[in-house]
Amino acid sequence: MSHAPVHVVVADEQRLLRESLCALLDTEPGIEIVGQTGDLADLFTLVTRVRPDLVMIDVQMVPADDRVAIATRLLHGVPRCRVLVLSELEQPRLVQSLLDLGVHGYLHKGVGYGTVADAVRAQHGARSHQTVTLPLHRPAPHLAGSGPVTGTELSARELEVLTHAAAALSNRQIAARLGIAEGTVKRHLSNIFEKLDAVSRLDAVNKASSMRLIHPGNAQGAPRLRVAT
Structure with a gap:
């Protein structure tokens, strides 16, 4: 018995990356791209209209002071959805705060396409799990100390x-x-x-x-x- 696909919205200011990623993911079994945007102001209108299961967002498009608030609004808004972050930001404190909030994954843009596709599929159903990938020279989020960001x-x-x-x-x-x-x-x-x-x-x-x-x-x-x- 086949399951319904994961309906995904991709939000990223980098148009070429966003459109390429959407085109690739849309060919994957079990994944359906239902919307994309490079404008934060349009994101919530889009999410309300298409009601995705998952929003993949680069939090770098969000002002630093608003990242937790935006993630909270996506996770607990109407409609509610899961959130997968795909970003170049390598800030262990930010990663940990978003994971604690309930974000379902944090992927660095240096990962391979297969890792992204697998992380999207992992959000299917009630048994989804948090996925975290950061460059190897960075400490894992749960091991990050209290030192300043460099x-x-x-x-x-x-x-x-x-x-x-x-x-x-x-x-x-x-x-x-x-x-x-x-x-x-x-x-x-x-x-x-x-x-x-x-x-x-x-x-x-x-x-x-x-x-x-x-x-x-x-x-x-x-x-x-x-x-x-």
Whole structure:
């Protein structure tokens, strides 16, 4: 006896990744994509309309202060749904807080497609289980200590934004340079401030420079990542 497929909504600002993932997942047995969006403002309207079993969301599209609230609203709203996070963020404290809240999985975008498909299928029925995958050099969420989040967790895009900020570009100029929305730049900066424990652009730039994460004055080139050893 076959089961009804898992109805999935995918929410991610990265259009190419979102559309590619939806196209792939929609070919998988037991999975049906019923909607997708790159706009947080449209997400709840979409969820109310299509009533998915699962929302796969990149919490990086949500301002840092609102992530727990958004997850809570998805998990306990009308209609209720399960939540699977697929994100580049590598913040053990955030991961643990979302899992404690009841999110059904947290996957890093560095995982393979098969892992994502398996995690979606795992949400079928009442026996779903939490799935967590983070890069191997990161501590598992339940083992994470109370130490501060470090700058090594800045994503490549965040480093690009910060490099341009170091060159005194405005949010609008950074958005035009990178081909993204101005609101997305603001969210990246909010994430950067949180990760670096910075109180301003200048503070973030100074901290990132001292850690050799960025090289101010080199905004025309790609930011250089510090390799963890």
